[in-house]
Amino acid sequence: MSSLTMRPCGDFRTSYKQDNTIFETKTIRLMAIASILLLCTAPLFLDGYFLTLCIQISYLGIAALGLNILVGYTGQISLGHGAFFGFGAFASAWLNTSFHIPVFLSIPLAGFLTMGVGMMFGLPAARIKGLYLAIATLASQFIIEDFFARADWFSGGPYGASAAPFSLFGFDFDTDQSFYYVALFALVTMFIWGCNLMRSRDGRAFVAIRDHYLSAEIMGIKLNKYRLLSFGISSFYAGIGGALYAHYLGYVSAEGFTIFMSIQFLAMIIIGGLGSIKGTLMGVIFMVLLPEVLESGVGVLKMTDWGNIPLVVDGLAYIKEMAIGLVIIGFLIFEPEGLAHRWAQIKNYWKFYPFSY
Amino acid sequence: MNFELLTQLIVNGLIVGLLYGVIGMCFVLVYKSTKIVNFAQGEFLLIGAWVCWAALVYLQLPFFLGFILTLCFMAAFGVLLQMIVLRPMIGEPIISVIMITIGLSIFFQALMKWIFGVSPQSYPQVFDTQTINILGLNIEMAYLMSTLIAIVIMGAFYLFFKYSKHGLAMRATAFDQQVAQSLGISVKNVFAMSWGIAATVSATAGVVLGMVNGVSDSLSIMGIKVFPAVILGGLDSIIGAIVGGVIIGVLENVAEFVDSQYLHIGNMYDIAPFYVLLVILWFKPYGLFGTKDIERI
Numbered sequence: 001m002s003s004l005t006m007r008p009c010g011d012f013r014t015s016y017k018q019d020n021t022i023f024e025t026k027t028i029r030l031m032a033i034a035s036i037l038l039l040c041t042a043p044l045f046l047d048g049y050f051l052t053l054c055i056q057i058s059y060l061g062i063a064a065l066g067l068n069i070l071v072g073y074t075g076q077i078s079l080g081h082g083a084f085f086g087f088g089a090f091a092s093a094w095l096n097t098s099f100h101i102p103v104f105l106s107i108p109l110a111g112f113l114t115m116g117v118g119m120m121f122g123l124p125a126a127r128i129k130g131l132y133l134a135i136a137t138l139a140s141q142f143i144i145e146d147f148f149a150r151a152d153w154f155s156g157g158p159y160g161a162s163a164a165p166f167s168l169f170g171f172d173f174d175t176d177q178s179f180y181y182v183a184l185f186a187l188v189t190m191f192i193w194g195c196n197l198m199r200s201r202d203g204r205a206f207v208a209i210r211d212h213y214l215s216a217e218i219m220g221i222k223l224n225k226y227r228l229l230s231f232g233i234s235s236f237y238a239g240i241g242g243a244l245y246a247h248y249l250g251y252v253s254a255e256g257f258t259i260f261m262s263i264q265f266l267a268m269i270i271i272g273g274l275g276s277i278k279g280t281l282m283g284v285i286f287m288v289l290l291p292e293v294l295e296s297g298v299g300v301l302k303m304t305d306w307g308n309i310p311l312v313v314d315g316l317a318y319i320k321e322m323a324i325g326l327v328i329i330g331f332l333i334f335e336p337e338g339l340a341h342r343w344a345q346i347k348n349y350w351k352f353y354p355f356s357y
Numbered sequence: 358m359n360f361e362l363l364t365q366l367i368v369n370g371l372i373v374g375l376l377y378g379v380i381g382m383c384f385v386l387v388y389k390s391t392k393i394v395n396f397a398q399g400e401f402l403l404i405g406a407w408v409c410w411a412a413l414v415y416l417q418l419p420f421f422l423g424f425i426l427t428l429c430f431m432a433a434f435g436v437l438l439q440m441i442v443l444r445p446m447i448g449e450p451i452i453s454v455i456m457i458t459i460g461l462s463i464f465f466q467a468l469m470k471w472i473f474g475v476s477p478q479s480y481p482q483v484f485d486t487q488t489i490n491i492l493g494l495n496i497e498m499a500y501l502m503s504t505l506i507a508i509v510i511m512g513a514f515y516l517f518f519k520y521s522k523h524g525l526a527m528r529a530t531a532f533d534q535q536v537a538q539s540l541g542i543s544v545k546n547v548f549a550m551s552w553g554i555a556a557t558v559s560a561t562a563g564v565v566l567g568m569v570n571g572v573s574d575s576l577s578i579m580g581i582k583v584f585p586a587v588i589l590g591g592l593d594s595i596i597g598a599i600v601g602g603v604i605i606g607v608l609e610n611v612a613e614f615v616d617s618q619y620l621h622i623g624n625m626y627d628i629a630p631f632y633v634l635l636v637i638l639w640f641k642p643y644g645l646f647g648t649k650d651i652e653r654i
Contacts, residue, residue, distance in 0.1 A: 026428045035534075059631055062400070077455065121598075123639075124635065127639070128638055129639075130451050131394045131451055131455060131592075132588070132642050134451075135584050135588060135634065135638070136395075136634070136635060136638045138581070138584065139433070139584075139585075139631040139634045139635050139638075140635070141630075142627075142631045143631055143632065146627075146628045148625060150622070150624070259581075262589065263459055263463065266456060266459070267456075270452075272458055317366075318468070318470050319467075321463060321464075321467035321470075322463075322464050322467040322468055324460075325461065325463035325464030325467065326460070326464055327458070328457070328460030328463070329442060329460040329464070332446070332457045333446070335490060336453060342369075
């Protein structure tokens, strides 16, 4: 069956291995490999602006995947993901400048540090769930933010911290073109790891806890352990994403990592689809492109008569924020399953066109 | 030890705490009757304060007329919000419900910034005297009025839920939606009404706070600061919200005092309630007066 290139129209999986595979047919696997290869050649024909967007999608995507593992797969809510992202950024810069750990090592180390902090704040998760947990993580967001402002030795206080560019074997990845490969490598690695995690025993335990935690506990899944583990993994992803962000920009300041960033991460996974790895990436792409599209929309508007209205042009920053709020509300009301679900529907429609039954 | 400063701070804490209690009450009201955690509570304050400010400054209305206009507007606003945005959310998982109120909060915060700008604006003078002196303590007139208003609102809440037909309907809905429905109570109306009441009462708090500190974006932070208060009191207890509000109000001022006199860490006023929040959630997640969730298999 594994040699099939087309899928039958129903669920005809006959072995556990088939049910568990990442790529359902050979074609899908080949397409995935081909698209990664295509992405590798992207710096040849994309200019700096699009490369910046791609890098942005990479580091945000890694962090958002972590949040999706926590929220979408384990069913725990976190409103403090932005703070963990920031913690990873500061931690990597701090490890690099204070202990002279090379950047390619400080990034994973920052991930593990963030994992530790995330597990510390995830400890209440062992006892509480649902909205109580949401409020607890909200508190952790403010506490970590306060820590950034206070701990000069760690974050550089009001001056921020500077981060050295990524370098490997004496080669500096300090341009958009070269850092693109670092970001792409990290993204692909973390996503493959995420996919594999969800096929493993731990991943299935997460899903069981999400679907019905009492049944999961009766089946012998240790709730506390797996909830905490999920928090840890999610923070690890956030830390890696944050560290990449730090070494890409070369400078970290505490202002960016507010509750608004946490909300944006949540918006990404809701728009993309909770509990979908492909959807995570779609949501991130959507949220990164949204402000850019709005900006160019206003740019077009400027050339017409409407451009004379200062309200629209001056209010661009507010329009962007409002659009984020509106998109969250709109998706939750009209498409609560996210872009991944819509994508599957479109695919199904064309698969049997014109004889969809 | 500076006793004079301490007493002043504690009195301030009590006054602000009563306001937290009022906002917390609205929060609890919405949570109790509709099971929605309202992250847009702070935006109700913000919108109410800006609408009242616009009525006073642009329309040149006298204060009490403008205030009543604001209340009417906010009641309609709350009801409409429930009908348009939150009604489709009934029965959705908790993450969706939380996210939709967060989405509303982002939207209205940006909208208010767009319409009214980012710089704080102060209300026209409402009272002749700014501060009065009671027992050697300086208390701002607006704060005194806020205390009075808070107590009046709390009394009105009590009477409303105890004696009025609608209040009884709301209590019945909070107790059990299906039973309430079978007794002929329109649950839809109860939901809309609770959002209307929450919006109106929050707007009152917003106007009061705006009169003291000026209207600005920072008003919406009150919506976040109310969380420690309601969690301490218990999410579904109205008395708990008041008690929690007062405790948090006093606590943040005492933390400020201890910090300014001894510790010199800084920023304790804003952050102390959140440490308390984590400790409460760790040891007593259902607060002082909240009902424990009992799960049946």
